[in-house]
Amino acid sequence: MSIQDIIQGKKEWRAHMARVKVLPKDYQIVYKEIQKYLFKVGPVELSDSTGLLSGIVDLFEEGASxxxxxxxxxxxxxxxxxxDLIKGSKTNADIYEETVNQEVSKAMKKITDPKK
Known part of the structure; x- marks a missing residue:
């Protein structure tokens, strides 16, 4: 990722957040909670794109209007x-679950076959 990509990404994010700030207060509150939720458990590709979040803002703007x-x-x-929005997407929670299961599997193999 080049410095230009980073600068462009920041510009896009600021423009996105400016849209959120003009929504009615109840929409802003719910948007921020959705954002937190999606950043914690949401789709892996969310970190690469604001597409999903922009779609939510579009929906909120329409509802408010x-x-x-x-x-x-x-x-x-x-x-x-x-x-429902992220149904079928690989999430950070899925990745964490896979990691835990792999670690448990490795530990169990060591117990059952100590030569490895």
Whole structure:
């Protein structure tokens, strides 16, 4: 990744966040919680692109323009809303689960076959 890519990425992120800041307060609060949720357990490709987050802002802008409350857009269970968005994507949680299972498997092999 070149310095120009980094600069461009920062410009895009600032423009994205400027869109979030003009949303109604309830939308901003829910967006920030969705963002935290997705950064913790979300899809691996989220770190490379703001596509999913931009799509959420698009949806929120549309909902706000129609006068809907944010929970009318997402539903009351925001975590389930997030899970539905990333369904079928490889997540950071999946990677962590694989790592744990590999470590347990290695440890069990050492116990059952101490020569290795």
């Amino acid at each position: 129609l006068g809907k409350g944010v929970l009318e857009v997402t539903g009351n269970d925001v975590a389930t809303f997030c899970d």
